[in-house]
Amino acid sequence: MNKKLVINEKWCKGCVVCVAFCPKDVLEMKADKVVVKNESACIYCGLCELRCPDFAIHIEKEEGKK
Amino acid sequence: MASKLIEKYIRPGTLPHIWCSGCGHGILMRALAQAIENLGLDKDKVCVVSGIGCSSRIAGYMDFNTLHTTHGRAIAFATGVKVANPEMHVIVVAGDGDLTAIGGNHIIHAARRNLDLTCILLNNDTYGMTGGQFSPTTPMGDVASTAPYGNMERPFDTVKLVIGAGATFAARGTAYHVNPTIKLMQEAISHKGFSFVDCLSACPSYYGRKNKKGNIVKMLEWQRDNAKTEKVHASVEPEWLEEYDKILKANKK
Numbered sequence: 018m019n020k021k022l023v024i025n026e027k028w029c030k031g032c033v034v035c036v037a038f039c040p041k042d043v044l045e046m047k048a049d050k051v052v053v054k055n056e057s058a059c060i061y062c063g064l065c066e067l068r069c070p071d072f073a074i075h076i077e078k079e080e081g082k083k
Numbered sequence: 084m085a086s087k088l089i090e091k092y093i094r095p096g097t098l099p100h101i102w103c104s105g106c107g108h109g110i111l112m113r114a115l116a117q118a119i120e121n122l123g124l125d126k127d128k129v130c131v132v133s134g135i136g137c138s139s140r141i142a143g144y145m146d147f148n149t150l151h152t153t154h155g156r157a158i159a160f161a162t163g164v165k166v167a168n169p170e171m172h173v174i175v176v177a178g179d180g181d182l183t184a185i186g187g188n189h190i191i192h193a194a195r196r197n198l199d200l201t202c203i204l205l206n207n208d209t210y211g212m213t214g215g216q217f218s219p220t221t222p223m224g225d226v227a228s229t230a231p232y233g234n235m236e237r238p239f240d241t242v243k244l245v246i247g248a249g250a251t252f253a254a255r256g257t258a259y260h261v262n263p264t265i266k267l268m269q270e271a272i273s274h275k276g277f278s279f280v281d282c283l284s285a286c287p288s289y290y291g292r293k294n295k296k297g298n299i300v301k302m303l304e305w306q307r308d309n310a311k312t313e314k315v316h317a318s319v320e321p322e323w324l325e326e327y328d329k330i331l332k333a334n335k336k
Binding site: 023025030034038071073 | 086100103108
């Protein structure tokens with residue numbers, strides 16, 4: 018099962034919580050919105066999704082793929 | 084473009100929410116949705132009741148039976164909902180101003196009665212919606228728009244307050260310790276009797292800015308280093324609805 022980070026730019030208010038609490042430095046801010054800097058480092062721990070106050074980032078599981 | 088959890092529990096078209104950038108309420112609303120998901124409750128058997136304030140927007144966002152009531156009276160309305168629908172999981176979500184100031188009388192009597200309600204306090208130490216006035220949980224010495232020289236009053240310890248009033252479950256959570264807080268919310272919802280979780284939220288726009296607490300990241304780091312997440316009290320006492328049934332049966336002609 019593959020996983021990927023999904024960002025909803027329209028909902029992001031640029032609070033930086035996800036960037037600050039990411040243990041692998043995967044995310045960064047660009048023009049007050051979060052963007053993925055280095056997805057290959059992501060361990061899909063879900064801390065960004067857990068603490069995003071705006072539900073603007075989540076981990077999607079692509080079922081059926083390996 | 085939203086997670087399955089958000090699609091399932093948040094009403095379509097209501098997001099983005101009105102809360103400020105970095106508001107802890109968003110984190111805690113997701114935590115509540117996750118707690119209900121983990122418990123596997125039927126959405127039609129959950130009722131979320133709120134009063135007035137930032138936290139009370141939750142009744143508009145969450146996709147359950149919801150009731151957005153008058154200031155401070157969420158528990159009074161919730162009592163009615165629960166008595167009329169004993170099978171319903173009734174969850175009151177309210178802020179510190181709503182629940183401990185104008186609704187202070189309701190919370191102590193709900194705790195005393197031990198009616199099977201769950202009360203989630205989103206405690207951001209201030210009246211956020213109306214401009215950052217001090218609330219009964221604003222720490223002593225902290226600045227608010229109505230306490231420009233610092234708050235001279237001692238704050239409530241809300242958990243001790245409800246235990247003193249007779250609550251049978253009381254716990255503390257925070258917006259930083261999300262997973263333990265989700266577990267406490269689950270326990271509170273499953274508990275039979277009046278259950279209370281004081282969730283430390285964060286208001287970076289008013290409380291944080293006025294008190295130079297830094298941005299939301301700094302405020303969450305403060306919670307990580309200073310705030311406790313714990314179950315403080317759990318006991319078994321006669322539940323109101325069960326006692327009511329006994330009275331009805333004993334007096335049936």
